[in-house]
Amino acid sequence: MSSNISAGRLLIALIKKDIRVYSRNMIYLFLMVLGLAFFVAIYWLVPDQVEEDITFAITPPLATLISEGKETLLEHGVPEYMLEEIEEVEAAFKEEEGFLLVEVENEDILKKVIGRELDVYKTDQDQIIIHDPGGDKEIPAGASKIVPDIGMSFPSSFLSDTVLGHEKPTVTVFADAAVPEEIRGAMEALIREMAYQLAGKDLPVEMPDEETIILGQDRIGDQISMRAKMRPLIAFFILMMETFSLASLISNEVLQRTVTALLVTPVRTWHFLMAKTLFGTALAMGQAVIVLILVGAFSATNWLLLLVIVLLGSLLFTAVAMLVGASGKDFIGQLMYSMLFLIPLMIPSFAVLFPGTVATWVNLLPTYPIVRLLHDVTIYGIHWLDSINLMIYAALWTLAIYGAGLFVLKRKVAAL
Amino acid sequence: MTAPSIEVKDLSHWYGNLQAVKEVSFDVYPGEILGFLGPNGAGKSTTIKVLTGQLALQEGRAKILRRDIGREDPVLQSQIGVSFEEKNLYLEMSALENLNFFASLFGIRDAGSAEALQRVGLSDRAKDRVSSFSKGMRQRLMIARAFINKPSVLFLDEPTDGLDPVTANQIRKTIREEADRGAAVLLTTHNMHEADELSDRVAFINEGEIVALDTAERLKLEYGKRSIRVRLRDGDGVREEKLPLDGEQSSARLSELAASPDLMTIHTEEATLEAIFIHLTGRGLVG
Numbered sequence: 229m230s231s232n233i234s235a236g237r238l239l240i241a242l243i244k245k246d247i248r249v250y251s252r253n254m255i256y257l258f259l260m261v262l263g264l265a266f267f268v269a270i271y272w273l274v275p276d277q278v279e280e281d282i283t284f285a286i287t288p289p290l291a292t293l294i295s296e297g298k299e300t301l302l303e304h305g306v307p308e309y310m311l312e313e314i315e316e317v318e319a320a321f322k323e324e325e326g327f328l329l330v331e332v333e334n335e336d337i338l339k340k341v342i343g344r345e346l347d348v349y350k351t352d353q354d355q356i357i358i359h360d361p362g363g364d365k366e367i368p369a370g371a372s373k374i375v376p377d378i379g380m381s382f383p384s385s386f387l388s389d390t391v392l393g394h395e396k397p398t399v400t401v402f403a404d405a406a407v408p409e410e411i412r413g414a415m416e417a418l419i420r421e422m423a424y425q426l427a428g429k430d431l432p433v434e435m436p437d438e439e440t441i442i443l444g445q446d447r448i449g450d451q452i453s454m455r456a457k458m459r460p461l462i463a464f465f466i467l468m469m470e471t472f473s474l475a476s477l478i479s480n481e482v483l484q485r486t487v488t489a490l491l492v493t494p495v496r497t498w499h500f501l502m503a504k505t506l507f508g509t510a511l512a513m514g515q516a517v518i519v520l521i522l523v524g525a526f527s528a529t530n531w532l533l534l535l536v537i538v539l540l541g542s543l544l545f546t547a548v549a550m551l552v553g554a555s556g557k558d559f560i561g562q563l564m565y566s567m568l569f570l571i572p573l574m575i576p577s578f579a580v581l582f583p584g585t586v587a588t589w590v591n592l593l594p595t596y597p598i599v600r601l602l603h604d605v606t607i608y609g610i611h612w613l614d615s616i617n618l619m620i621y622a623a624l625w626t627l628a629i630y631g632a633g634l635f636v637l638k639r640k641v642a643a644l
Numbered sequence: 645m646t647a648p649s650i651e652v653k654d655l656s657h658w659y660g661n662l663q664a665v666k667e668v669s670f671d672v673y674p675g676e677i678l679g680f681l682g683p684n685g686a687g688k689s690t691t692i693k694v695l696t697g698q699l700a701l702q703e704g705r706a707k708i709l710r711r712d713i714g715r716e717d718p719v720l721q722s723q724i725g726v727s728f729e730e731k732n733l734y735l736e737m738s739a740l741e742n743l744n745f746f747a748s749l750f751g752i753r754d755a756g757s758a759e760a761l762q763r764v765g766l767s768d769r770a771k772d773r774v775s776s777f778s779k780g781m782r783q784r785l786m787i788a789r790a791f792i793n794k795p796s797v798l799f800l801d802e803p804t805d806g807l808d809p810v811t812a813n814q815i816r817k818t819i820r821e822e823a824d825r826g827a828a829v830l831l832t833t834h835n836m837h838e839a840d841e842l843s844d845r846v847a848f849i850n851e852g853e854i855v856a857l858d859t860a861e862r863l864k865l866e867y868g869k870r871s872i873r874v875r876l877r878d879g880d881g882v883r884e885e886k887l888p889l890d891g892e893q894s895s896a897r898l899s900e901l902a903a904s905p906d907l908m909t910i911h912t913e914e915a916t917l918e919a920i921f922i923h924l925t926g927r928g929l930v931g
Binding site for chain 2: 495
């Protein structure tokens with residue numbers, strides 16, 4: 229027998245034991261395999277393309293709207309130069325980047341198009357065709373289906389009423405229930421912009437206040453596909469999921485009091501805590517790295533930076549697992565504490581999927597810098613210098629939570 | 645003279661305002677089994693927890709193998725073996741893996757885990773997961789684990805609690821073998837038969853205090869009353885007469901009864917440890 233067993237050998241023995249216990253728990257294994265398979269499958273299933281245009285339909289067709297407007301304006305003695313401006317507006321409207329215009333004859337057809345009763349196709353020659361799926365007419369070869377998000381019905385006197393200011397025109401906007409609020413807002417803003425350009429004066433319209441979190445920002449001409457957005461999120465969710473398993477591993481050790489059996493051997497409390505840290509971090513990091521490899525997130529230029537970020541994230545969630553594992557008195561208690569900790573920590577990930585939906589206080593959450601770094605490195609390929617502030621921020625949070633986790637777990641172990 | 649392996653002097657321990665252990669003092673020598681006999685909550689387990697470093701030493705002095713006890717002393721803890729009251733084994737691991745793992749914590753390469761399992765009668769279940777073990781099997785494994793590092797000092801907290809008589813006897817035999825090897829054994833129990841049969845000396849502990857400490861024989865001699873029970877035929881029935889063993893009057897009466905044609909049996913009776921415990925504390929060992 230040796231009384232001088234080294235700390236390294238003790239740590240190895242403890243970690244080997246943790247691996248053995250972990251690998252024999254069907255729930256842990258199931259969660260791990262399911263998590264890996266599920267997230268990688270989701271990644272490859274979500275679209276890789278970006279819908280860059282907002283497709284919208286209007287009635288009457290622009291040409292009709294403008295010709296009728298011009299006639300009325302000429303009758304009212306509007307100078308020619310103003311009519312030229314109207315033509316410029318027409319041209320700009322059609323050529324506006326990010327908009328695809330579908331012109332329909334009347335409001336009845338417009339409603340059917342928006343309500344999906346009529347289909348819209350675009351030919352190779354950019355011709356728009358309205359097709360009745362119940363009718364006999366065939367779809368032109370090579371035409372691709374487009375789905376207008378929103379429809380606008382302008383009164384035929386829109387131009388004259390707007391320019392002359394005799395009567396306030398009403399534009400009816402039709403939107404499918406599934407159209408997001410922001411698209412509707414964009415359309416309303418477009419109508420106001422048109423009115424402003426035609427009337428040449430600022431309309432008494434107040435735009436809603438908007439606050440956009442930088443995470444997942446839509447850079448002009450550099451829109452992010454859903455698949456690309458999923459890349460950092462998958463790694464983040466894997467790290468989060470591992471928290472459940474690790475917390476359970478820790479709490480079992482406490483609840484079954486096996487830790488007291490360890491502490492009457494040469495194992496010290498810090499050995500126990502260090503072994504759990506190493507095992508938990510390696511487990512979380514290993515899985516996150518596997519997933520990031522499978523979704524092609526690593527590159528020759530970002531691999532080291534990405535590894536460091538994943539390491540920080542793994543440490544952070546290991547610390548959370550220590551807090552959760554030490555807090556719950558049984559499985560239900562542990563589940564409750566897991567939810568309590570993990571739900572707020574999950575919020576920054578929504579900022580990636582749905583930019584603009586969360587407020588600035590999200591920046592203060594411990595997981596924000598990790599999500600942001602994963603996002604910026606895997607999507608925009610930012611480098612060390614651009615990441616350093618967020619990395620320090622993430623490291624400080626990790627240290628704080630790790631310290632709290634160690635403190636709580638040590639107290640719990642000491643109280644057994 | 646051989647130095648004691650465990651030396652405890654005026655040890656006290658509090659849980660908040662509750663004093664669980666009150667200035668207890670005792671020694672345990674190599675090869676000796678000291679039985680801590682007392683009801684639940686008497687302070688037996690707390691004493692063991694302090695001595696094994698699970699609880700901090702608050703007051704008094706205690707040495708194990710001539711080293712002052714303290715929490716987290718790897719040199720000391722490599723030479724002790726502990727069997728806990730709760731069966732704190734790794735359920736997902738097999739019996740053999742449990743023993744090999746704990747042996748590795750003591751730096752033992754060739755642990756002799758298979759032999760240890762054989763000693764406690766678990767050879768045929770060596771590779772089975774502990775989660776499939778009965779309570780008695782888990783207890784036997786706990787004992788094997790406590791012995792795995794061939795400790796010089798053994799702390800056994802209720803080692804046979806809740807076991808069937810056969811398993812309990814097997815475990816007592818193993819404990820005796822360890823003491824014969826030279827280990828000092830501190831054993832807590834509330835089973836008077838176990839204390840009587842296994843312990844070289846017995847300490848009665850009640851409400852945190854040691855009220856008596858000596859060999860079972862001496863305790864019986866000092867506090868117990870020996871007697872003789874005589875059974876005689878009485879018509880169609882049987883009558884009993886109980887005589888104190890000591891005293892001239894008893895001797896004369898015994899001679900008289902022995903000569904009686906109705907005499908059936910004569911038995912000597914000695915005091916039990918439980919009777920002595922009740923005599924000393926006014927309470928029983930259970931509860």
